[in-house]
Amino acid sequence: MTERIILHLDMDAFFAAVEERESPHFKGKPVVVGADPLEGKGRGVVSTANYEARKYGIHSALPISTAYRLCPQAVFLPVNGELYNEVSGRIMEILHKHASVVEQVSLDEAYLDISFVGTYRKAEKFGQDIREEIFERERLPASCGVGPNKMIAKIACGRAKPNGILIVEPKDVEKFLEPLDIQEIPGVGPKTAALLYQALQKQELTVADVKKMRKEELIDLLGAYGGDLYDKVRGVDESPVVVDEEVKSIGKEHTFSIDTRDGEEIFLVFRGLVKDVWQEAKEQGISFKGITVRCRFQGFETHTKTKTRKEGIKTEAVFQKEASALLLRFLVENPKPVRLVGIRIGSLSA
Ligand code: TTP
Ligand code: MG
Numbered sequence: 320m321t322e323r324i325i326l327h328l329d330m331d332a333f334f335a336a337v338e339e340r341e342s343p344h345f346k347g348k349p350v351v352v353g354a355d356p357l358e359g360k361g362r363g364v365v366s367t368a369n370y371e372a373r374k375y376g377i378h379s380a381l382p383i384s385t386a387y388r389l390c391p392q393a394v395f396l397p398v399n400g401e402l403y404n405e406v407s408g409r410i411m412e413i414l415h416k417h418a419s420v421v422e423q424v425s426l427d428e429a430y431l432d433i434s435f436v437g438t439y440r441k442a443e444k445f446g447q448d449i450r451e452e453i454f455e456r457e458r459l460p461a462s463c464g465v466g467p468n469k470m471i472a473k474i475a476c477g478r479a480k481p482n483g484i485l486i487v488e489p490k491d492v493e494k495f496l497e498p499l500d501i502q503e504i505p506g507v508g509p510k511t512a513a514l515l516y517q518a519l520q521k522q523e524l525t526v527a528d529v530k531k532m533r534k535e536e537l538i539d540l541l542g543a544y545g546g547d548l549y550d551k552v553r554g555v556d557e558s559p560v561v562v563d564e565e566v567k568s569i570g571k572e573h574t575f576s577i578d579t580r581d582g583e584e585i586f587l588v589f590r591g592l593v594k595d596v597w598q599e600a601k602e603q604g605i606s607f608k609g610i611t612v613r614c615r616f617q618g619f620e621t622h623t624k625t626k627t628r629k630e631g632i633k634t635e636a637v638f639q640k641e642a643s644a645l646l647l648r649f650l651v652e653n654p655k656p657v658r659l660v661g662i663r664i665g666s667l668s669a
Contacts, residue, residue: 322489323434324442324465325560327472328414328449330427331460331481334619335369337406338396340458349393351377353618356387356395366398366618370481398619400658406457413452417445422560425621430469432560439465439488446484467492470556474503492554497527504551506544514540526552569599570611572661578617580656586643592662593642597635600664606631610638612645613661616653624648625665 330336334352339345349372354363361383368377368386375390386393407426414421420432436442446463453461460482464475467489474496479485487495496504501524502512515524518540519532529537530552537545550556571592579585600607609627616622624645632638642662650657 323432323467324436324439325467325469325472326418326431326433326442326446326449327464327469327476328429328431328446328461329476329480330410330453331462332367332369332373333407333427333459334367334398334403335372336459337403338399339369341402345394347371349375349377349390350396351383351386351390351393352396352398353386354383355397356383359384359387359391361387364618368393400615400619403619406459410453410457410459410461413449413456417449420560420562422562430472430560433465439486443484443486446486450482450484467554468556469558469560470505470551471495471554473505474499477503496552496554497525497530499526500524501526501529501552504548506547506551511541511544511548569596569603569605570661570663571595572613572659574615574659575657578656578658580654582650585650585657585660586646589643589646589660589662590639592660593639594635596662596664597638605664607664608632609665610641610645611663611665612642612649613659613663614646614649614653614657615659616655617658618655619658620653620655621659622649622653627665 335350338350338352350369351365351372352367353365355361363383365377365379365381365383365386367379372390372393377386377389377393403426411423411429414429414431418431418433422430424430433442433445436445442465446465450461450463453459462476462480462482463484464472464477464479466472466475466487471487471492475485475487501507501515504526512524515529516522519528521528529548534546534549537549539545541548573588573592608631609625611623611625613621613623626641626645628641632641646660
């Protein structure tokens with residue numbers, strides 16, 4: 320693969336930053352967005368906290384009752400998903416204006432393949448210009464990481480936060496990674512880390528420690544992922560920046576007026592969406608193999624599942640069956656109330 324230059328952009332404390340922008344008198348105060356704390360008795364979790372609130376140990380996914388205990392004087396706000404969605408759309412538009420290969424990963428995060436700029440010096444200027452444009456237009460801080468692949472760009476962006484930019488040139492990649500905790504490598508969660516600690520008889524491991532392991536050892540310990548990890552600790556990651564197929568595909572979604580766990584209601588609405596998408600695809604003469612189902616739970620946690628069949632989908636019944644099976648998996652895996660369901664078709668067949 321020829322040498323690439325990849326940029327990762329991620330907004331700082333996104334939901335909280337939007338709220339601070341909307342209410343300037345929050346400036347300097349700890350702000351927590353998420354479930355209602357109900358004076359410490361509330362259920363649900365923190366969606367995000369601004370950097371001021373993070374000083375108290377508050378972070379995403381923490382029970383809201385714990386957040387209240389840590390900092391009862393913080394400003395606690397509900398999640399205003401529609402607003403963040405709108406802002407996100409405008410930020411993504413800015414990115415699309417400057418690059419054609421943009422992969423949006425979440426509301427506030429995207430990868431850009433900016434190999435076209437040619438040099439890392441120009442890449443730094445590109446990143447700074449984008450951060451400035453976002454700030455000028457939206458008054459929101461963004462951080463950027465730049466490197467030869469997605470993994471390095473993402474880790475660099477995390478280390479540039481808040482409101483910074485970090486460039487890691489190919490010659491510096493290994494030096495950059497070596498001192499980092501092994502859990503900074505994407506895909507190494509607590510379970511993988513525990514297996515590695517056990518194998519190396521240590522309580523903590525850096526990338527440099529894991530780099531000493533042979534490829535076979537890693538594969539024996541972690542299966543196929545061991546092979547990937549062998550590459551990753553060496554700074555190698557060939558995954559491409561995947562352009563969203565949205566323009567070519569058809570999709571529909573529905574936001575429930577009240578978050579619900581009523582399976583009958585969820586499936587009734589969902590079957591309607593699937594039917595609409597099927598009709599639209601027929602009208603446009605589009606045949607397709609891929610189905611993506613999106614589910615947003617209370618707290619704005621959004622997930623997608625995709626299934627691509629070998630053959631095109633020929634009947635509405637098959638489409639309904641495949642789509643429902645994906646949705647059912649969400650409901651089985653996550654007990655939270657559902658806020659939104661969506662269906663999208665992709666992978667168009669010839
Ligand atoms: P992140 O980019 O992970 O976090 P952040 O933007 O709040 O903070 P930073 O990037 O500076 O570390 O997530 C983006 C938004 O997604 C976040 O503002 C709120 C939402 N979110 C949740 O609702 N639940 C979660 O568990 C996480 C991680 C994020
Ligand atoms: Mg962010």
